[in-house]
Amino acid sequence: MPKGEETIGLRSRAGAGRGLDDMDRKISGVLARDATVSYSDLSAEVGLSPAAVHERVRRLRAAGVIRGTTADLDGPAMGKPMLAFVHVNTRGWGKTRSLLSLSAFPEVEEIHSATGDTCLILKVRVASPHALEGLLARVYDVEGVIGTKTYMALSTHLERGVQAGVTAAFDVDDHVRD
Amino acid sequence: MPKGEETIGLRSRAGAGRGLDDMDRKISGVLARDATVSYSDLSAEVGLSPAAVHERVRRLRAAGVIRGTTADLDGPAMGKPMLAFVHVNTRGWGKTRSLLSLSAFPEVEEIHSATGDTCLILKVRVASPHALEGLLARVYDVEGVIGTKTYMALSTHLERGVQAGVTAAFDVDDHVRD
DNA sequence: CTCCTTCCAGAATGGTGTTCGCCCGATTAC
DNA sequence: GTAATCGGGCGAACACCATTCTGGAAGGAG
Numbered sequence: 001m002p003k004g005e006e007t008i009g010l011r012s013r014a015g016a017g018r019g020l021d022d023m024d025r026k027i028s029g030v031l032a033r034d035a036t037v038s039y040s041d042l043s044a045e046v047g048l049s050p051a052a053v054h055e056r057v058r059r060l061r062a063a064g065v066i067r068g069t070t071a072d073l074d075g076p077a078m079g080k081p082m083l084a085f086v087h088v089n090t091r092g093w094g095k096t097r098s099l100l101s102l103s104a105f106p107e108v109e110e111i112h113s114a115t116g117d118t119c120l121i122l123k124v125r126v127a128s129p130h131a132l133e134g135l136l137a138r139v140y141d142v143e144g145v146i147g148t149k150t151y152m153a154l155s156t157h158l159e160r161g162v163q164a165g166v167t168a169a170f171d172v173d174d175h176v177r178d
Numbered sequence: 179m180p181k182g183e184e185t186i187g188l189r190s191r192a193g194a195g196r197g198l199d200d201m202d203r204k205i206s207g208v209l210a211r212d213a214t215v216s217y218s219d220l221s222a223e224v225g226l227s228p229a230a231v232h233e234r235v236r237r238l239r240a241a242g243v244i245r246g247t248t249a250d251l252d253g254p255a256m257g258k259p260m261l262a263f264v265h266v267n268t269r270g271w272g273k274t275r276s277l278l279s280l281s282a283f284p285e286v287e288e289i290h291s292a293t294g295d296t297c298l299i300l301k302v303r304v305a306s307p308h309a310l311e312g313l314l315a316r317v318y319d320v321e322g323v324i325g326t327k328t329y330m331a332l333s334t335h336l337e338r339g340v341q342a343g344v345t346a347a348f349d350v351d352d353h354v355r356d
Numbered sequence: 357c358t359c360c361t362t363c364c365a366g367a368a369t370g371g372t373g374t375t376c377g378c379c380c381g382a383t384t385a386c
Numbered sequence: 387g388t389a390a391t392c393g394g395g396c397g398a399a400c401a402c403c404a405t406t407c408t409g410g411a412a413g414g415a416g
Contacts, residue, residue, distance in 0.1 A: 020255070028256070031249035035213065038403065052364045054405070065255040069247065071209035073340040077198070077243040078206070080344065083290070085263070085299060087329075106341035107348065112261070112331040121263060121329060125340060131348035151265075151299060153290040162251040162303060163284035166258065170285065170309035216372065230395045232374070 020065065023048065027056055028065060029164035035069045080107065080125045083153040084132060087118035088139060089146045098142050107135055118149070198243065201226065205234055206243060207342035213247045258285065258303040261331040262310060265296035266317060267324045276320050285313055296327070 026046045030037065039050040039057075046053065060066045075081060088099065099120060102108045110123035122139075126132045132150070139148060204224045208215065217228040217235075224231065238244045253259060266277065277298060280286045288301035300317075304310045310328070317323060 020257075025256075028249065028251055032251050033248065035247045035249045039405095040403075049365050050403090051366080051405085051407095055363085058405095063255070065252050067250045067252050069213045069249050070211065070339055071206065071213045071247050072245045073206055073210050073342060074243050074245050075340050077241070078203075078340055078342060078344075079198075080340070085290075085292070100335055103336050105345050106343035107345060108336065109338055109340065110334070111336040112263075113333045113335070114263070114329045114331055116327065116329040118329065121331070126348065127344060131345070134345075134348040149294065151296065152293040153299070154293060155291045156288070157278055157291070158281050158286065158289040160287055161248055162253050162256055162258070162287065164251060164256060165284035166256075166305060167283050167285060167309070167312075170304065170306075170312040217374095218372075227396050228373085229375085229397075233394080236374095 024056060024060060024065070025164050027053060028060060031057070031066065031069075032161055032164055075125050080127050080131075082126045082128065082132060083156060084124050084126070085151045085153070086122040086124060086136070086139065087114075087149040087151070088120040088122065089117075089148070090119045090142075090144045091146050092144060093119075098144075099139070101142075102138065105135065105138070107131065202234060202238060202243070203342050205231060206238060209235070209244065209247075210339055210342055253303050258305050258309075260304045260306065260310060261334060262302050262304070263329040263331070264300040264302055264314070264317065265292075265327040265329070266298040266300065267295075267326070268297045268320075268322045269324050270322060271297075276322075277317070279320075280316065283313065283316070285309065 023046060027042065030042060030045055037045075039054050043050040043053040048056075057066070075083065090099075100111065102111065102122070107124050107126050108122060109125055110121070112121045113119070114121045124132070124135060126135060136148060136150070139145060201224060205220065208220060208223055215223075217231050221228040221231040226234075235244070253261065268277075278289065280289065280300070285302050285304050286300060287303055288299070290299045291297070292299045302310070302313060304313060314326060314328070317326060
């Protein structure tokens with residue numbers, strides 16, 4: 001819906017990605033939306049032979065650009081209709097190490113160290129308020145945790161993985177390189 | 179790392195998932211980790227014939243339990259090494275509608291309406307501080323936006339999709355149903 | 357100019373996804 | 387208690403696709 005800005009789909013050997021050319025970005029973009037496409041369809045979409053596409057995908061995987069291919073499950077269907085972001089405050093640094101044990105809970109989907117007025121940001125998906133309570137209890141069990149602040153997601157309007165495209169208007173080259 | 183709690187992998191027709199039995203959860207769990215496995219390997223892992231597994235996966239897709247299969251890209255490799263959560267405050271409700279236009283930016287990965295001292299939570303992945311500045315400018319362009327608070331992710335310790343498992347100790351049945 | 361590297365197209369093949377028909381167990385009605 | 391009906395899984399056949407190999411063209415470096 002934004003007005004004039006263009007998404008970079010064609011870019012000649014951009015900065016961060018070492019050997020990532022336009023074709024790689026195009027292929028990655030398609031697979032990031034739907035990885036079930038056959039190499040035949042994929043090759044037709046990007047304008048290359050199936051063999052060439054196969055080789056590129058293999059290298060993208062090997063290089064870690066494509067970290068994996070996963071099935072995206074539905075939270076509510078999995079019995080976890082509640083999504084929340086939990087900001088955790090700890091006393092001093094380094095306490096985040098013990099909080100990594102939270103990875104063992106399938107309810108915890110993301111753990112980030114953060115700047116701002118909080119130390120750690122958790123993304124959790126739980127079955128019920130009671131389940132959230134139980135999870136928060138585990139967080140408080142960790143030594144050094146001072147407090148938490150929970151943001152419940154009332155509705156999710158967009159939720160997707162890393163996108164291949166980059167907005168041209170936000171690109172580094174446009175305004176920084178002068 | 180948590181001590182005693184068990185993850186439910188086997189559960190007889192739990193509440194939220196209507197027709198989801200143990201086999202469906204097991205299959206979903208495997209595919210959520212790696213969707214590249216062949217039906218042969220998958221069938222061997224869950225203890226079913228390839229044909230039966232195929233039929234179940236087809237139904238899981240049709241039912242929306244498996245929403246899609248996507249390639250997980252690497253942020254830094256895609257030229258977007260910076261991850262941030264942006265909390266947006268608006269004047270009054272209903273302003274979130276216009277903010278949905280942010281979906282057009284590949285930098286925006288998630289948009290949630292939220293409770294707490296904020297209205298909207300965005301998950302954004304950008305190339306540079308300058309790109310983040312440009313994106314924030316777009317947010318402020320939206321009518322009714324009072325302010326934002328940005329939490330930069332210093333390091334990501336865990337980032338994954340919806341998990342099939344549910345922690346037994348957090349389950350509704352354990353303490354609510356008595 | 358020549359060699360080297362890199363990349364892509366075309367063809368062959370082994371594996372796999374997909375479908376069909378049959379069989380078994382559970383449920384229901386009589 | 388018996389029989390009919392339904393749902394689900396198994397085994398096999400077929401078609402499709404992933405994967406590999408070979409050849410050839412384009413771009414650089416010496």
